[in-house]
Amino acid sequence: xxxxVHDRGGWPTSEPIDTSEHPLxxxxxxxxxxxxxxxxxxxxxxxxFRRGIESMPLQAYEAAGYYERWLYSLERILVEKxxxxxxxxxxxxxxxxG
Amino acid sequence: MDQxxxxxxxASDAExxxxxxxRALEALLVEKxxxxxxxxHRSVDWLVSRSRADGARLVARAWVDPExxxxxxxxxxxxxxxxxLDAGPAPRVVAAENTDGVHHVVVCTLCSCYPxxxxxxxxxWYKSLAYRSRAVSDPRRVxxxxxxxxxxxxxLRVLDSTADIRYLVIxxxxxxxxxxxxxxxxxxxxxxxxxxxAVPAAPASAxxxx
Amino acid sequence: xxYRPGQLVRVRDAPSVGHVRTPSYVKGKAGxxxxxxxxxxxxxxxxxxGDGLPGQPLYLVRFxxxxxxxGYAGSADDTIYVDVYEHWLLPAENAAHFPGIGLxxxxxxxxxxxxxxxxxxxxxxxxxxxxx
Numbered sequence: 001x002x003x004x005v006h007d008r009g010g011w012p013t014s015e016p017i018d019t020s021e022h023p024l025x026x027x028x029x030x031x032x033x034x035x036x037x038x039x040x041x042x043x044x045x046x047x048x049f050r051r052g053i054e055s056m057p058l059q060a061y062e063a064a065g066y067y068e069r070w071l072y073s074l075e076r077i078l079v080e081k082x083x084x085x086x087x088x089x090x091x092x093x094x095x096x097x098g
Numbered sequence: 099m100d101q102x103x104x105x106x107x108x109a110s111d112a113e114x115x116x117x118x119x120x121r122a123l124e125a126l127l128v129e130k131x132x133x134x135x136x137x138x139h140r141s142v143d144w145l146v147s148r149s150r151a152d153g154a155r156l157v158a159r160a161w162v163d164p165e166x167x168x169x170x171x172x173x174x175x176x177x178x179x180x181x182x183l184d185a186g187p188a189p190r191v192v193a194a195e196n197t198d199g200v201h202h203v204v205v206c207t208l209c210s211c212y213p214x215x216x217x218x219x220x221x222x223w224y225k226s227l228a229y230r231s232r233a234v235s236d237p238r239r240v241x242x243x244x245x246x247x248x249x250x251x252x253x254l255r256v257l258d259s260t261a262d263i264r265y266l267v268i269x270x271x272x273x274x275x276x277x278x279x280x281x282x283x284x285x286x287x288x289x290x291x292x293x294x295x296a297v298p299a300a301p302a303s304a305x306x307x308x
Numbered sequence: 309x310x311y312r313p314g315q316l317v318r319v320r321d322a323p324s325v326g327h328v329r330t331p332s333y334v335k336g337k338a339g340x341x342x343x344x345x346x347x348x349x350x351x352x353x354x355x356x357x358g359d360g361l362p363g364q365p366l367y368l369v370r371f372x373x374x375x376x377x378x379g380y381a382g383s384a385d386d387t388i389y390v391d392v393y394e395h396w397l398l399p400a401e402n403a404a405h406f407p408g409i410g411l412x413x414x415x416x417x418x419x420x421x422x423x424x425x426x427x428x429x430x431x432x433x434x435x436x437x438x439x440x
Contacts, residue, residue, distance in 0.1 A: 003324075003332050004324050004328070004332075006208055006209060007207070007208060007324065007331055007332050008207050008208070008227055008230040008231045009205075009207035009208075009230065009231065009234040009235065009258065009331045009332070009333045010231060010234060010235040010332075010333045010377065011227070011230075011231040012231075013227065013228050013231045013232065015226075015227065015228040016228065016243075017223050017226060017228045017229050017232070017240065017243055018222065018223055018226065018228075019223050019243070019244060020222075020223075021221060021222070022221075022222040024219060025114075025117070026117075027114065027116060027117035027120045027121065028120075029142050029145060029146065030120045030121065030124060030138070030142065031116075031120045032141070032142075032145055032219075033138050033139075033141035033142040033145065034120070034123060034124060034127065034133070034138060034141075036141040036144075036145070037133050037137050037138055037141050038127075038132075038133065040141075040187075041132075041133065041137075043132060043133075045354050045355070045357075046262075047327060047351045047354035047355035047360075048354070048355050048356070048357065050208075050209055050327060050351075050355065051326070051327040051355035051356070053209070054327060062227065065116070066210070066222070066225050067116065067120075068116045071116055071119055071120055071123065074123065075119075075123065078123075081357075083127075083130070083132060084123075084126055084127075084130070088126060089119060089122050089123055089126065092122040092123075092125055092126050093118055093119065093122045096118070096121065096122055096125065097118070189348065190345060190346070192343075192368075207331050207333075208329060208331060234331075234333065234376075234388055235333070235377050235380075236381060236382075237373075237382060237386070238381065238382040238383070238386075239381065250383045251383070251385075252383075252385075253383070253385040253386060253387060254373075254382060254383065254385075254386045254387075255386070255387050255388070255389060256373075256386075256387070256388040256389065257388075257389050258331065258388065258389065258390045258391070259391065260329045260330070260331060260390055260391045260392070261329055261345070261348065261351075261366050261391035261393070262348060263345055263366070263368075263391050
């Protein structure tokens, strides 16, 4: 039985800990704010949000940056709840880019 | 942004796919009336307003007032409220006191739970897979990587925030600080000392204790 | 509230199905209840849109690091504290360690070399009564 992807205590690793500071970029603050606001407005619970992150496949989870995982989960849970439609973010992306 | 391994330097965050995706999601949610733009801005403002300052105030007050410290250890949220401080949305905040026999260090192995209201956003390393893995299984080496060598006779207590409890470490008051006021003491209390990977430095002007 | 501070408990060794907040590294391990945090909504239900009921008592459980990790490289006294929901705990019938272990936190102010004598276990029962 595989351990859940997020269950990292004691997970074998040779990765050094990068102790330097990495200030948050604007988009990361935005991702954080979206999550805070969605939870505060009871659109989703923090538990659902965590479950969304934990649903990532292992390789994706490990390759993603921290707030990329947050966005993955927000999208997944919002689609699951029917707040946004599948593919709707891609369409909005194209619209904003075009 | 990707704290977990090296990547090419990014010229501007607007070029990252994730950045564009975040903005697209924001636009959609505002269009649909799910969230108001003003509220999103308030959430950003709140996060940006957070720093280690409020946590440091709690520690400094605990250092000078033993009865406050006892109340802080019993119920950190209520103690913070006494000073007009917001301990954040998590249901419970627990303060853990370092002593000469015990040193605490906090981690969230399952995600990144952290007392943001009192310490500000967590540092990237706290959220990293490497810290989440080794802070529980090899904590003394992790502390050594942060420059903190603990005496072997000191009990190292790792606190893994696996539920909705947020943990805050009350570091030990450095020697040579007897003459300092509360504000000066608060200046000594670093974010890392309230996570437990560091201890506060004695003030530079203090004479060294032998 | 099934368990009390000071009580020996063991974490269930069961697969994590769905959103589980019990980390794998303590599954099957015995520890002592340090604190009772209160009753909280069950995250395993809340994470799927459920109401989180019945609420679960949440315990801060203390483990000895050398019992959690084989080959643990720190000090013998090192501990790890984990928040565990009641439905993931069982009473520990027999702790696979010395009876004196887990009491050291009550003697935290005692000189550490005295603690080592008590850690052997056979003195601990006679000292339990009468200690603050």
